[in-house]
Amino acid sequence: MGILKQGSHKAPSPLLLLHIIIFIQVAPLIVKAQSLIPPKYDGFVYKNRAATTDSIIIEAFFDPVCPDSRDAWPPLKQAIHHYPSGSISLIVHTFPLPYHDNAFVTSRALHIVNSINSSATYNLLEIFFNDQERFYNPQTLNNSRASVVNQVTQVATKAVGKSNLSAIRSGFLDSKTDHATRSSFKYGCSRGVYGTPFFFVNGFALADGGSPITYKKWRSIIDPLVGKGKA
Numbered sequence: 001m002g003i004l005k006q007g008s009h010k011a012p013s014p015l016l017l018l019h020i021i022i023f024i025q026v027a028p029l030i031v032k033a034q035s036l037i038p039p040k041y042d043g044f045v046y047k048n049r050a051a052t053t054d055s056i057i058i059e060a061f062f063d064p065v066c067p068d069s070r071d072a073w074p075p076l077k078q079a080i081h082h083y084p085s086g087s088i089s090l091i092v093h094t095f096p097l098p099y100h101d102n103a104f105v106t107s108r109a110l111h112i113v114n115s116i117n118s119s120a121t122y123n124l125l126e127i128f129f130n131d132q133e134r135f136y137n138p139q140t141l142n143n144s145r146a147s148v149v150n151q152v153t154q155v156a157t158k159a160v161g162k163s164n165l166s167a168i169r170s171g172f173l174d175s176k177t178d179h180a181t182r183s184s185f186k187y188g189c190s191r192g193v194y195g196t197p198f199f200f201v202n203g204f205a206l207a208d209g210g211s212p213i214t215y216k217k218w219r220s221i222i223d224p225l226v227g228k229g230k231a
Contacts, residue, residue: 045090050089062093063196064110065102068195076090079215097196109156111184112156112172131155199213201225
């Protein structure tokens with residue numbers, strides 16, 4: 001393709017026009033995508049087991065009101081505690097499924113509590129799992145969103161104490177917690193997550209996404225990576 005000289009009356013080729021149109025349409029999307037990058041890596045680190053290149057990194061995508069996520073947590077937790085501290089790192093990401101009416105608000109509560117007291121985040125996750133049925137679709141069918149948020153707020157105080165009630169309420173009015181919850185979902189989508197629970201080990205997705213993994217299966221996955229003699 002030649003470059004048009006000044007004063008030339010030659011019309012631009014159709015291919016050049018196509019490139020111009022594509023650039024005009026794509027350029028704003030590139031800028032927007034860059035602006036969505038969060039200030040830190042997404043997820044909640046389990047019990048200060050920071051992810052390093054010297055540890056096996058497990059990433060779990062959970063929906064707080066998903067029964068399969070609930071059932072997947074105990075065997076994963078048991079497996080994590082089987083190995084010495086420093087050998088295994090766990091990061092949990094929220095992935096609110098759109099067909100669970102209260103998945104987003106409960107996921108957002110986890111982000112709010114994490115910002116108040118990061119050591120209480122997993123306590124709240126377990127509280128949601130243990131009392132999950134109250135936030136299922138049929139149970140909250142006739143409740144307003146404000147009513148559900150109020151219920152979730154009251155549950156969240158069990159993890160961080162009633163003295164933080166106002167902080168939790170303020171968190172639901174803070175756009176940062178909304179954006180953080182959305183970023184978690186978008187991050188999962190970018191990794192190809194399509195259901196919960198969903199797991200990655202050292203960056204590689206495990207098969208059978210959307211189903212719980214037993215303790216025995218976790219051992220069979222992790223043991224060869226750390227060496228059975230070190231377990």
